[in-house]
Amino acid sequence: MRLLEYQAKSLFSDYSIPIPQGLTSTDIDQGRKDAATLGFPFVIKAQMAVGGRGKAGAIQKCHNADEFELKYPEIMQKVVKGEKTKAILLEKMADIKKELYLSLFLNRSKRCYTIIASGEGGVEIESVKNQIIREVGVGDVDSKTAEEVGKEMGLRDKALSQFVTILQKLSKLTIEKESELAEINPLAVLKDDTLVALDGKVIIDDNAMFRHEELRKFQEVSELEERAEKSGFSLVELDGNIAVVGNGAGLVMSTLDMLSDHGGRPACFLDVGGGATTDTVYEALTLISKMKKVKGILVNLYGGIVKTTTVATAFIKAYENRLIDFPVFARMSGAEADKSKEMLKGSRTKMFDTIEEAINAAVIEVNKNG
Amino acid sequence: MADLFDLLIGKEGDKDYKKKPVIVQGITGKFGSFHTQQMLAYGTNIVAGVTPGKGGQKVEGVPIYENMKEAVEATGAKISIIFVPAKFFLGAAIEALEAGIKLLIAIPEHVPVKDALTVVELAKKKDAIVVGPNTPGVIIPGIIKIGIMPASPFKAGRIAVISRSGTLMYEVSHNLTLANFGQSICFGIGGDPINGAPLIQAFDTIRDGANIDGVVVVGEIGGDAEEMLAQHIIDTKFDKPVVAYIAGRAAPKEKRMGHAGAIIYGTYGSAESKVAMYAKANVPVAKRPAEVPMLLAGKLGKGRNK
Numbered sequence: 001m002r003l004l005e006y007q008a009k010s011l012f013s014d015y016s017i018p019i020p021q022g023l024t025s026t027d028i029d030q031g032r033k034d035a036a037t038l039g040f041p042f043v044i045k046a047q048m049a050v051g052g053r054g055k056a057g058a059i060q061k062c063h064n065a066d067e068f069e070l071k072y073p074e075i076m077q078k079v080v081k082g083e084k085t086k087a088i089l090l091e092k093m094a095d096i097k098k099e100l101y102l103s104l105f106l107n108r109s110k111r112c113y114t115i116i117a118s119g120e121g122g123v124e125i126e127s128v129k130n131q132i133i134r135e136v137g138v139g140d141v142d143s144k145t146a147e148e149v150g151k152e153m154g155l156r157d158k159a160l161s162q163f164v165t166i167l168q169k170l171s172k173l174t175i176e177k178e179s180e181l182a183e184i185n186p187l188a189v190l191k192d193d194t195l196v197a198l199d200g201k202v203i204i205d206d207n208a209m210f211r212h213e214e215l216r217k218f219q220e221v222s223e224l225e226e227r228a229e230k231s232g233f234s235l236v237e238l239d240g241n242i243a244v245v246g247n248g249a250g251l252v253m254s255t256l257d258m259l260s261d262h263g264g265r266p267a268c269f270l271d272v273g274g275g276a277t278t279d280t281v282y283e284a285l286t287l288i289s290k291m292k293k294v295k296g297i298l299v300n301l302y303g304g305i306v307k308t309t310t311v312a313t314a315f316i317k318a319y320e321n322r323l324i325d326f327p328v329f330a331r332m333s334g335a336e337a338d339k340s341k342e343m344l345k346g347s348r349t350k351m352f353d354t355i356e357e358a359i360n361a362a363v364i365e366v367n368k369n370g
Numbered sequence: 371m372a373d374l375f376d377l378l379i380g381k382e383g384d385k386d387y388k389k390k391p392v393i394v395q396g397i398t399g400k401f402g403s404f405h406t407q408q409m410l411a412y413g414t415n416i417v418a419g420v421t422p423g424k425g426g427q428k429v430e431g432v433p434i435y436e437n438m439k440e441a442v443e444a445t446g447a448k449i450s451i452i453f454v455p456a457k458f459f460l461g462a463a464i465e466a467l468e469a470g471i472k473l474l475i476a477i478p479e480h481v482p483v484k485d486a487l488t489v490v491e492l493a494k495k496k497d498a499i500v501v502g503p504n505t506p507g508v509i510i511p512g513i514i515k516i517g518i519m520p521a522s523p524f525k526a527g528r529i530a531v532i533s534r535s536g537t538l539m540y541e542v543s544h545n546l547t548l549a550n551f552g553q554s555i556c557f558g559i560g561g562d563p564i565n566g567a568p569l570i571q572a573f574d575t576i577r578d579g580a581n582i583d584g585v586v587v588v589g590e591i592g593g594d595a596e597e598m599l600a601q602h603i604i605d606t607k608f609d610k611p612v613v614a615y616i617a618g619r620a621a622p623k624e625k626r627m628g629h630a631g632a633i634i635y636g637t638y639g640s641a642e643s644k645v646a647m648y649a650k651a652n653v654p655v656a657k658r659p660a661e662v663p664m665l666l667a668g669k670l671g672k673g674r675n676k
Contacts, residue, residue, distance in 0.1 A: 002624070049624075050624075106483060106563065106564075108563045108564060108592075108593040108594070108595070108631070109568060109593060109594055109595060109598050111487060111490055111564055111568075112487075124636070125636060126636050126637065138487050138491070175484075178482060178483065178484050180483065180563070181635075205482055205483045205484070206480075206626070206630065207456065207480045207481060207482045207483070207630060208482035208483065208484060210457055211482070234626075234627075234628040236622075236625050236626070236627060236628075238622065246537070247537055248535060248536050248537025248538065248628075249535060249561055249590075249627055249628025249629040249632060250533075250534065250535020250536065250537055250538035250539075250561070250588070250590055250617045250628075250629070250632075251535070251537035251538055251541060251617075252627075252628060253535075253590060253591070253617035253618040253620075253621060253627050253628070253632065254538060254541070254615075254617040254618075254658065254659060256618075256620045256621065257617060257618065257619045257620045257657075257658070258657075258658050259620070260619070260620035261620075261657065261658075266620065269621075269627055269628065271628040274518065274536065275401070302523075302537045302540050302541050302544075333541075333544070334520065334522060334523075354660070355658075356658070356660070
């Protein structure tokens, strides 16, 4: 789960990592009250889980009430890289002397946490120069390591001691909240040499959420994604028109790749999982039927433990109940595939022996229908 | 590092050669009991199950014990497979490793990263191999199946398959079998960010197997395991043919594609980065699963790698 900036900052604040004064709203009435509390000037920041907000105009300075009335609604409507504004953070401006970069992330191959830091922050991580990288094991970052990193970044005296504290707090947060990434970019050095986290990005391990009731309030999933989770499958919505369904994350990804290679545009990634039953597949079709953009379904099943007839039964039921009215292109391999073919004869589910044939047919047919 | 083939098959002359005893943790659950039956049908020597509170009962004729200590003492098994729900995985894994298990197959999906890290640390201390979590398991076709994979895609032979994905391991093995490339071992490392046996380690446990003519590595987006493996192949001058497949080329960034580990941040974890590194190691990457046997045939035809 990726937290929004204001959510990450509220965690920072819980751990005494300094943040600028700010207030979050989701409508302009509350926004006006927040503006009055903060006082002009301030920064209006769109809250969305995506980088590059500044360039896209989703973060703007605001000097007076006229500007506010213009900019607040504009930023509320922003869409950056497909992400909509979820809320608006109004934040006091800071007197910045220097921008630093600091993050702690779970290093998968090394199987430990790793610090990345730089004295030249404020740009996206790919462009951060002079990166200092330190593997730090799975426990807390000790003050000696923190101090070494700070010195290497060119920090001295007051700024250095504050940096050490911030890095240690960030490490505590990472471990206690089970985050995969905790990033402060930029970590600003102000004119008076105090440090403050101007932005925050925190990604929490979804699988550990059962231990973190306190983070539930930050969890935001679309209705469809929530229903999918309840039924035990994974769903990722995409922007094409062919829904891709299969069993197993790898197989569905592979199908997505092949569909794209053939000029098809996937509408979603839907993995029904290893324990698929007629009911769960029917539920998957129900979710897909709610996506208006879908013009066809591509199915790739490797029936091993899950019998293909289980899946075929769900499709027949879906057509009978008029749940779906678009064509289905299916490749079902393995257990009882011949029987499934027989069952689906004459229905709008077309069965193919290989996934390549199913994809060809799907792309031709869906493109023909616009 | 414990020897994987020795654990799974043993040596000729061993009393339990090709009949290594296996314990099932969480044997009474729906999933656990179903797969116990499937593994028994394949010929795997399941000697005990563990479910607290159900000691003394039987599932599919297999005796159940209260805990791993009792089960290991009664059977001498060094292999265990875990079917408990994710939130109980940590406890079950610690119990197994403390009881002396040397090969732990961790089936559960959705295990928290912190718990996986804890188990990895303990396994290192105990010199044990952990496969998974979120793995389909390990199979040596015709000899032993410890996992949830269907039996039908696999056939005994001389190609090793290592995979981060379950169904893709079946799909690729199925394609290999159709092309008459049987498998000496199929090893599912798991779809999570933290693997008990990461790609390189899995590779090292099988690379020197006398029964291996080539290796197929089925990867996916997320992390840098493929990049590191490619470098490892170069560094260690591995000279048998290696062919790869990578799923997720068309996946958007920062979206978790079903597997907890299948996510791209910036360029970290992208398919392009993996393909580029494989190219340096002279490892061809198939565009689709059906292409794997063709690339492998090409490599084997040309003889040794490089």
